[in-house]
Amino acid sequence: xxxxxxxxxxxxxxxxxxxxxxxxxxxxxxxxxxxxxxxxxxxxxxxxxxxxxxxxxxxxxxxxxxxxxxxxxxxxxxxxxxxxxxxxxxxxxxxxxxx
Amino acid sequence: xxxxxxxxxxxxxxxxxxxxxxxxxxxxxxxxxxxxxxxxxxxxxxxxxxxxxxxxxxxxxxxxxxxxxxxxxxxxxxxxxxxxxxxxxxxxxxxxxxxxxxxxxxxxxxxxxxxxxxxxxxxxxxxxxxxxxxxxxxxxxxxxxxxxxxxxxxxxxxxxxxxxxxxxxxxxxxxxxxxxxxxxxxxxxxxxxxxxxxxxxxxxxxxxxxxxxxxxxxxxxxxxxxxxxxxxxxxxxxxxxxxxxxxxxxxxxxxxxxxxxxxxxxxxxxxxxxxxxxxxxxxxxxxxxxxxxxxxxxxxxxxxxxxxxxxxxxxxxxxxxxxxxxxxxxxxxxxxxxxxxxxxxxxxxxxxxxxxxxxxxxxxxxxxxxxxxxxxxxxxxxxxxxxxxxxxxxxxxxxxxxxxxxxxxxxxxxxxxxxxxxxxxxxxxxxxxxxxxxxxxxxxxxxxxxxxxxxxxxxxxxxxxxxxxxxxxxxxxxxxxxxxxxxxxxxxxxxxxxxxxxxxxxxxxxxxxxxxxxxxxxxxxxxxxxxxxxxxxxxxxxxxxxxxxxxxxxxxxxxxxxxxxxxxxxxxxxxxxxxxxxxxxxxxxxxxxxxxxxxxxxxxxxxxxxxxxxxxxxxxxxxxxxxxxxxxxxxxxxxxxxxxxxxxxxxxxxxxxxxxxxxxxxxxxxxxxxxxxxxxxxxxxxxxxxxxxxxxxxxxxxxxxxxxxxxxxxxxxxxxxxxxxxxxxxxxxxxxxxxxxxxxxxxxxxxxxxxxxxxxxxxxxxxxxxxxxxxxxxxxxxxxxxxxxxxx
Numbered sequence: 001x002x003x004x005x006x007x008x009x010x011x012x013x014x015x016x017x018x019x020x021x022x023x024x025x026x027x028x029x030x031x032x033x034x035x036x037x038x039x040x041x042x043x044x045x046x047x048x049x050x051x052x053x054x055x056x057x058x059x060x061x062x063x064x065x066x067x068x069x070x071x072x073x074x075x076x077x078x079x080x081x082x083x084x085x086x087x088x089x090x091x092x093x094x095x096x097x098x099x
Numbered sequence: 100x101x102x103x104x105x106x107x108x109x110x111x112x113x114x115x116x117x118x119x120x121x122x123x124x125x126x127x128x129x130x131x132x133x134x135x136x137x138x139x140x141x142x143x144x145x146x147x148x149x150x151x152x153x154x155x156x157x158x159x160x161x162x163x164x165x166x167x168x169x170x171x172x173x174x175x176x177x178x179x180x181x182x183x184x185x186x187x188x189x190x191x192x193x194x195x196x197x198x199x200x201x202x203x204x205x206x207x208x209x210x211x212x213x214x215x216x217x218x219x220x221x222x223x224x225x226x227x228x229x230x231x232x233x234x235x236x237x238x239x240x241x242x243x244x245x246x247x248x249x250x251x252x253x254x255x256x257x258x259x260x261x262x263x264x265x266x267x268x269x270x271x272x273x274x275x276x277x278x279x280x281x282x283x284x285x286x287x288x289x290x291x292x293x294x295x296x297x298x299x300x301x302x303x304x305x306x307x308x309x310x311x312x313x314x315x316x317x318x319x320x321x322x323x324x325x326x327x328x329x330x331x332x333x334x335x336x337x338x339x340x341x342x343x344x345x346x347x348x349x350x351x352x353x354x355x356x357x358x359x360x361x362x363x364x365x366x367x368x369x370x371x372x373x374x375x376x377x378x379x380x381x382x383x384x385x386x387x388x389x390x391x392x393x394x395x396x397x398x399x400x401x402x403x404x405x406x407x408x409x410x411x412x413x414x415x416x417x418x419x420x421x422x423x424x425x426x427x428x429x430x431x432x433x434x435x436x437x438x439x440x441x442x443x444x445x446x447x448x449x450x451x452x453x454x455x456x457x458x459x460x461x462x463x464x465x466x467x468x469x470x471x472x473x474x475x476x477x478x479x480x481x482x483x484x485x486x487x488x489x490x491x492x493x494x495x496x497x498x499x500x501x502x503x504x505x506x507x508x509x510x511x512x513x514x515x516x517x518x519x520x521x522x523x524x525x526x527x528x529x530x531x532x533x534x535x536x537x538x539x540x541x542x543x544x545x546x547x548x549x550x551x552x553x554x555x556x557x558x559x560x561x562x563x564x565x566x567x568x569x570x571x572x573x574x575x576x577x578x579x580x581x582x583x584x585x586x587x588x589x590x591x592x593x594x595x596x597x598x599x600x601x602x603x604x605x606x607x608x609x610x611x612x613x614x615x616x617x618x619x620x621x622x623x624x625x626x627x628x629x630x631x632x633x634x635x636x637x638x639x640x641x642x643x644x645x646x647x648x649x650x651x652x653x654x655x656x657x658x659x660x661x662x663x664x665x666x667x668x669x670x671x672x673x674x675x676x677x678x679x680x681x682x683x684x685x686x687x688x689x690x691x692x693x694x695x696x697x698x699x700x701x702x703x704x705x706x707x708x709x710x711x712x713x714x715x716x717x718x719x720x721x722x723x724x725x726x727x728x729x730x731x732x733x734x735x736x737x738x739x740x741x742x743x744x745x746x747x748x749x750x751x752x753x754x755x756x757x758x759x760x761x762x763x764x765x766x767x768x769x770x771x772x773x774x775x776x777x778x779x780x781x782x783x784x785x786x787x788x789x790x791x792x793x794x795x796x797x798x799x800x801x802x803x804x805x806x807x808x809x810x811x812x813x814x815x816x817x818x819x820x821x822x823x824x825x826x827x828x829x830x831x832x833x834x835x836x837x838x839x840x841x842x843x844x845x846x847x848x849x850x851x852x853x854x855x856x857x858x859x860x861x862x863x864x865x866x867x868x869x870x871x872x873x874x875x876x877x878x879x880x881x882x883x884x885x886x887x888x889x890x891x
Contacts (some may be wrong), residue, residue, distance in 0.1 A: 041167060042596050047341040048163035049598065050197055053334070055345070061370055061601075064379040065494040068503075070601050074345075075358075076194040077601040079490045081497070084596055 111189035113160030226359035239269035410460030431456035443829035458635030481607035500586030540757035546706035688744035688797035743797025754786035
């Protein structure tokens with residue numbers, strides 16, 4: 001169940017690698033290290049939605065046309081644009097390809 | 100002593116089941132109004148089982164008290180300014196962490212908070228167990244397990260509130276040592292220096308976060324202390340607070356909640372289909388097609404002619420293209436004959452029949468299909484599919500400066516622009532929202548259908564639907580081009596974002612869906628109905644009298660032909676049309692026609708007036724207008740030129756300014772008259788240039804010969820003139836009733852919303868920040884003065 005052509009702009013990160021949330025592929029799990037965003041209101045909103053340092057995020061679904069992306073964190077799912085994920089620094093923890 | 104009713108606020112995340120709980124708590128006795136100063140809907144109702152002792156106020160769903168969209172600002176204002184007696188914080192038990200984040204903020208207010216732990220009925224299915232006693236201990240707030248859907252726990256919630264059996268807000272200290280110290284310090288500053296008694300704890304945290312509305316303590320030692328704390332955490336204060344709130348929440352959750360690892364959920368399985376790369380778009384098209392087919396196709400076709408018959412009389416109605424005999428005098432003609440039969444004049448009968456009743460029926464006519472449309476939308480929304488549509492269309496829409504959520508206004512707008520424009524509120528970014536509002540009127544709404552249908556059959560009698568289809572295609576092209584133009588030209592900086600929750604799929608609650616349909620339909624009647632009603636009366640006046648106030652309307656209402664004895668070509672409207680018609684000569688293919696011009700102008704009031712106006716001016720039934728003298732240029736014998744004029748007329752009506760009802764809503768939703776005028780100018784520019792272009796093609800085929808100009812006719816055509824009308828006592832009574840109706844509509848639509856006192860008002864927050872700053876400087880000045888005095 002991989003979607004090769006919609007994930008081509010996403011880098012091929014392995015567990016332990018550092019990168020941005022936008023680089024993750026479907027099924028990958030990562031921990032948030034830091035995050036910056038020029039838009040103060042949007043940054044605030046993302047903080048409120050639970051994207052803080054140390055939170056674990058899984059990329060659950062990618063929209064049929066490749067963007068936005070549905071991520072799972074803190075027990076719920078959030079859709080977010082690829083562009084807005086670029087400011088979130090992560091370290092890859094692993095992959096959830098089972099099930 | 101009689102106690103004043105207590106105000107209870109219902110606050111919670113989106114998709115937490117707030118609406119269902121609101122309905123369960125209030126029963127059916129809620130009122131829908133607007134929040135003061137904004138068009139955002141506000142629901143209020145008394146909690147059932149008492150003597151109007153508890154007012155429940157529903158607030159827009161929020162994730163935090165730092166507002167992001169306009170809707171969310173309303174909730175913050177309500178919580179801070181209205182001082183509710185109790186806040187019921189509804190929590191989605193399946194997303195405990197995110198929900199409790201808001202709880203930590205609510206607990207900082209000087210208000211008691213009761214936590215309603217919702218969706219306990221599906222916890223087991225999700226593999227979650229929650230110890231609510233433990234949760235209550237950890238939060239220090241009363242926690243009640245409920246299921247808004249099944250009604251479980253709702254009675255207990257009510258009795259807890261009514262019998263005052265809830266815990267008082269303990270104001271737990273949730274931050275780590277030095278942050279908590281700093282916040283406490285700011286709070287004591289606020290208390291002593293500023294006499295900030297509203298919500299000092301909340302304000303203190305906001306000052307710490309440097310929230311723009313609470314910038315009272317700039318450039319003080321406090322600022323330095325905050326900087327020191329930020330340096331020690333290597334984060335800014337906003338991040339620190341959010342971080343520590345979530346730390347607290349996680350701790351609470353871990354202490355009271357056990358989650359089992361579950362196999363793939365039903366939602367994930369469904370999303371594999373609905374969000375499948377290849378299937379998502381076809382499924383969407385089928386579902387939308389079905390919605391449209393049901394509302395406009397089935398219900399619209401069944402009811403439009405039928406309702407028109409009930410109000411305006413008919414001999415047969417057309418259902419799915421078949422003529423079915425349906426003899427009905429109709430309410431209007433019946434009232435008309437009652438008036439003339441009782442000795443009233445024809446003009447007063449005409450006022451009731453063609454002014455009042457025709458205006459009311461124009462509104463009622465659309466109601467059945469709108470109800471079906473609203474219902475389908477409510478189902479799609481509640482099931483969670485609407486969020487998916489926005490999710491997968493966002494990529495495409497973003498390219499045109501729109502949000503995925505813009506699809507909802509566009510779909511609703513195909514029924515009626517008014518609710519369509521109103522539903523644009525969910526679009527987060529201002530730029531994308533305004534673009535959406537500006538484009539929604541370009542969608543051919545159901546009132547434009549008769550225009551398209553009638554003239555398409557004139558252009559190509561056998562294949563009218565091909566012409567109609569080409570019109571729709573043209574609309575899409577125009578929308579896309581305009582979107583790109585606005586995106587390029589707009590000066591608002593690009594701060595677009597798309598953040599939405601993808602909630603689990605669920606079966607919609609029928610009760611809630613129908614209630615939403617009821618609320619929305621009522622809002623439609625109020626907003627659009629009153630404007631259409633007033634405008635059709637104004638139109639009646641303009642078409643029935645000439646400049647000298649001679650009556651030029653019909654002299655015999657019993658005849659089948661709509662304008663029997665009417666001298667409409669001498670009316671004020673015809674005069675106005677004669678002046679403006681010069682501008683439209685190219686657009687109408689070289690034809691000077693006040694009739695077409697006037698009909699198009701009436702489209703401003705309501706698009707459904709256009710076809711009936713054509714029929715009235717032609718003096719024939721709508722189908723046969725091309726046989727009349729007034730519209731002879733539509734006659735097939737004119738070949739290509741006729742087709743061009745007709746197509747140009749469709750295009751003008753399709754893209755010109757929307758009806759007054761939609762204009763009124765646009766003005767409100769765009770926030771300023773300037774923006775509305777901008778939007779209308781764009782629309783008029785399109786309609787005028789496109790129709791002129793098409794008309795010119797037709798005109799050139801006739802070698803640019805101009806027809807129909809008769810300068811000597813001037814403002815008023817020669818010929819038989821009207822007469823002054825007398826007023827008998829029956830006429831006087833009719834007139835009085837109509838005037839009272841107008842007065843009532845004006846009062847309830849324009850005056851009352853402005854003067855009514857809002858019992859639960861919210862002050863503008865910027866004022867509040869300014870007041871804090873002022874108070875602070877006053878306190879500082881006093882302090883310095885005292886210091887100076889001491890030194891002396």
